[in-house]
Amino acid sequence: GPKVLQIPSHQIIDMGQMVTLNCDPVSNHLYFYWYKQILGQQMEFLVNFYNGKVMEKSKLFKDQFSVERPDGSYFTLKIQPTALEDSAVYFCASSLGTGSYAEQFFGPGTRLTVL
Amino acid sequence: GDSVTQTEGQVTVSESKSLIINCTYSATSIAYPNLFWYVRYPGEGLQLLLKVITAGQKGSSRGFEATYNKETTSFHLQKASVQESDSAVYYCALSDPPSGSWQLIFGSGTQLTVMP
Numbered sequence: 196g197p198k199v200l201q202i203p204s205h206q207i208i209d210m211g212q213m214v215t216l217n218c219d220p221v222s223n224h225l226y227f228y229w230y231k232q233i234l235g236q237q238m239e240f241l242v243n244f245y246n247g248k249v250m251e252k253s254k255l256f257k258d259q260f261s262v263e264r265p266d267g268s269y270f271t272l273k274i275q276p277t278a279l280e281d282s283a284v285y286f287c288a289s290s291l292g293t294g295s296y297a298e299q300f301f302g303p304g305t306r307l308t309v310l
Numbered sequence: 311g312d313s314v315t316q317t318e319g320q321v322t323v324s325e326s327k328s329l330i331i332n333c334t335y336s337a338t339s340i341a342y343p344n345l346f347w348y349v350r351y352p353g354e355g356l357q358l359l360l361k362v363i364t365a366g367q368k369g370s371s372r373g374f375e376a377t378y379n380k381e382t383t384s385f386h387l388q389k390a391s392v393q394e395s396d397s398a399v400y401y402c403a404l405s406d407p408p409s410g411s412w413q414l415i416f417g418s419g420t421q422l423t424v425m426p
Contacts, residue, residue, distance in 0.1 A: 199355060228413070238401070240413035251411055286356065293412040301348075301356035 197221040199302035201287050202269075207308045213275035216305045218287030220270055227270040228288040228299060229262065231255060238286065244270065245293075274307075282309045312337045312409075314402050316417035323392050324425045331387040331420045333376075333402035343404040345378050345385045346414065350399045359387075359400070394424045 200219040208214050220227055226245050232238040242252040244262050259278070264270040270289070274281055284306045288299040313336045323329050337343040347359040347369075360369035365380040376387045385402060402417040 196357075226412070230414075230416075237418045238416045240415070243412060251413060253413070288356075293407075297412075298358050298361075299414060300358075303353070303355040 197224075197300050199287055199289055199300050201285075201302035201305050203305060204303065205306045205308075207310065208277060210279055210309050211276045213273065214277055214307065216272045216274075216285050216287075216307070217269040218271065218289075218302055220287065220289030221291075221300050224289035224291050224300070226250075226290045226293055226297070227262075227264065228290075229272050230286040230288065230301075231283045232286065232304075233283045241272075241285075277307075277309045279309050282307060312343065312404060312406050312415050314404055314415055314417035316402055316420050318420050319418065320421045320423070322423045322425060325394055326391050329387075329389045329392045329396075329422070331400055331402075331422070333385045333387065333417060335383050335385060335402070335404050337383075337404060337406050338409065342378075342380060343406045345376070346403040346405070347374070347376055347385075347387050348401040348403055348416075350401070350419075352398070356401065392422075392424045394426055397422055397424045 202217040228243045229241040230238050241256045243250050261273045284304040286304045287302045290297045290299045315334045342365045344363040346361045348356045349359045350356050360371040362369040362378040365378050368377045374389045399419045401419045403414045
């Protein structure tokens with residue numbers, strides 16, 4: 196079936212540095228999402244993005260977070276600066292639409308460790 | 311706000327035995343939320359297993375079934391005879407479109423181990 200890819204699979208950085216997580220969504224999908232899962236906790240929604248704009252974001256989507264998809268390339272999540280509490284697995288998803296029949300397809304995740 | 315509860319973090323079942331993984335939900339919208347079961351096999355991304363968007367209806371896929379019960383606000387996942395290849399983490403989730411949101415809200419997941 197359709198696949199979402201995420202690069203890298205693991206990232207280790209020092210607190211205060213910038214990090215960019217990359218997502219290669221399903222090719223004809225229009226809606227993009229990031230979710231965050233801290234070890235041992237539930238996966239939680241961060242943001243969704245459509246037509247170059249953030250459509251919806253949660254309280255977890257701090258001011259240090261930003262998303263973009265320049266020219267139909269990777270959909271990225273940038274964190275600048277990073278904090279210890281940003282350590283988590285970040286999952287990207289994409290969907291063709293947002294109706295009740297629009298399935299979100301997920302990537303395998305990027306494990307981010309902030310030291 | 312909306313929430314999903316999975317009470318079992320881990321379930322171990324012998325091959326060919328039946329399975330039930332419990333899921334209850336709370337949704338704030340007046341209308342009914344959409345309900346989902348997702349599965350993550352080792353080393354892979356989350357995959358949609360089944361979904362139901364109408365209360366009272368049953369969804370099924372790969373031998374798994376779940377019925378949308380509005381009275382008990384439950385969406386338990388069942389399978390009559392599990393196989394070793396079903397070992398994975400199962401997540402119950404909901405979306406609440408009438409609230410204007412398309413985000414998925416997940417339960418904490420249930421690790422299923424099927425013993426040969």
